[in-house]
Amino acid sequence: MVVKYQSRIKEIQIEEIEVNAYNPRERFNEEEEEELIESILEKGILNPIIVYFDTLKSKYIILDGERRYRACKKINISTIPARILLNEPSVLESLSLMFHVHNVREDWTEFAISVTIKRIITEMGKNLQELDSDIIKELSKITSLSTYKVRKYLKFQDYPQDVIDRFLISEITGKKDSGPDPDILLEMHRPIQEIKEQMPQLLDEYSIYSIINACIEKKDLGIIKNNKEFRLISQSLSAAKKGEIDSLILRENLERLFSNVAYTPSMLFHETAETLYRYKSTIKASESFLEVLKRADFGSLDQEQKDEVRLKFNELLQIIASINENI
Numbered sequence: 001m002v003v004k005y006q007s008r009i010k011e012i013q014i015e016e017i018e019v020n021a022y023n024p025r026e027r028f029n030e031e032e033e034e035e036l037i038e039s040i041l042e043k044g045i046l047n048p049i050i051v052y053f054d055t056l057k058s059k060y061i062i063l064d065g066e067r068r069y070r071a072c073k074k075i076n077i078s079t080i081p082a083r084i085l086l087n088e089p090s091v092l093e094s095l096s097l098m099f100h101v102h103n104v105r106e107d108w109t110e111f112a113i114s115v116t117i118k119r120i121i122t123e124m125g126k127n128l129q130e131l132d133s134d135i136i137k138e139l140s141k142i143t144s145l146s147t148y149k150v151r152k153y154l155k156f157q158d159y160p161q162d163v164i165d166r167f168l169i170s171e172i173t174g175k176k177d178s179g180p181d182p183d184i185l186l187e188m189h190r191p192i193q194e195i196k197e198q199m200p201q202l203l204d205e206y207s208i209y210s211i212i213n214a215c216i217e218k219k220d221l222g223i224i225k226n227n228k229e230f231r232l233i234s235q236s237l238s239a240a241k242k243g244e245i246d247s248l249i250l251r252e253n254l255e256r257l258f259s260n261v262a263y264t265p266s267m268l269f270h271e272t273a274e275t276l277y278r279y280k281s282t283i284k285a286s287e288s289f290l291e292v293l294k295r296a297d298f299g300s301l302d303q304e305q306k307d308e309v310r311l312k313f314n315e316l317l318q319i320i321a322s323i324n325e326n327i
Contacts, residue, residue: 003097004086009048011079017051018059019066022095022119036071045072045081050101052085052094060084063094064101092123096142109171110182111164114156117143128157155189156182162209180216187230188215194237199251206258214258224264232269233257239273246272 039046049065060082062069072080089097099116108116120142121128126135131154133147140147156164163185170180192211195202218224233254240247253268298309 006084006086009081009083012051012060012082013079014069014073014077016060017049017069017080017082018054018057018061019069020062020094020098022091022116023062023066023098033067033071033074036067037075040068040071040077041075048081048083050085051082052088055088061094063098092120092142095120095123099143110153111156111167111171113145114153115168117150117153118157128154152186156185158189158193159185159212160208163212166209166212181219181227183227184212184215184219184230187227188212188233191230191233191237194234194241195254198237198241198247199254202251202254206255211258214261217261218264221261223262229265232265235277236269236273239276244273244276 045068047065047068049068050063051060051065052063053059054061063085065080065082069080085097095116099113099120117139118128120139121131121135124135124138131139136147136150139145139150143150145153156167167180167182167185188211192208215224215230219227224230236245236250236253239245240250250268250272253272256263257265257268298306301309
């Protein structure tokens with residue numbers, strides 16, 4: 001949809017305006033509201049809101065500027081400057097326009113973006129659980145997000161509603177840099193899907209909500225410094241799926257991970273699959289080294305280079321000898 005506005009900015013009566021029912025919940029705490037009110041009282045509305053006229057409601061609907069609108073209502077300002085769309089958009093067009101405006105200018109939260117994409121999918125008449133690559137590309141076009149980002153935000157919608165609400169509530173009530181980190185959901189998405197496949201009974205004992213809360217608590221307390229540590233859970237689950245480690249032992253360690261706040265994914269990995277992955281890494285490195293040796297032309301080296309290689313080989317032989325003692 002090409003956005004066209006009426007030629008002039010218009011002062012619209014506050015009572016002629018309605019908020020957009022499709023606007024996702026976003027962070028807007030009292031401190032931010034007071035700052036906005038102070039700015040309006042001191043300088044006025046510097047940026048007009050963006051609206052369109054809904055012929056059925058006979059009201060102007062906000063596409064951008066709900067915060068400014070609410071602030072004006074609170075301090076009893078009767079009119080507000082607005083840019084008015086020339087044509088009334090469809091619901092899908094309204095969602096797309098609002099998405100672009102807010103995502104670019106208002107810095108929507110991660111979940112605001114996710115919720116908006118979900119609503120676009122619903123308006124398209126598509127099933128959230130049956131999205132193929134063509135639909136993802138269409139969503140990318142509508143939102144101007146990369147297909148990678150579209151898939152990323154859709155992962156949030158794979159979680160139960162109580163988990164989604166946990167983050168949405170935090171976004172509404174929290175400050176900009178507070179609240180649970182949505183990236184935890186992205187890192188835990190794969191492990192949870194693998195647990196569903198391999199150990200569904202574990203989710204009868206520990207709900208996804210409780211699992212995510214346990215991860216949030218570990219991160220909040222600084223027990224986990226980097227969200228990438230959660231990826232170690234998938235490495236252990238992958239090894240168990242291939243029958244390379246004991247699934248029962250892994251399950252016991254997963255239960256400990258979800259119930260003991262001090263127990264980390266690194267500890268779980270160390271106690272279940274770290275030895276296996278080190279073994280694989282050693283074999284792979286050894287194979288690569290053997291290939292290098294087979295292709296090497298030591299005869300073309302000068303004496304100094306030969307002495308250096310001989311020294312390194314002697315160091316290597318000492319390491320090999322110490323390893324042989326433990327095998």
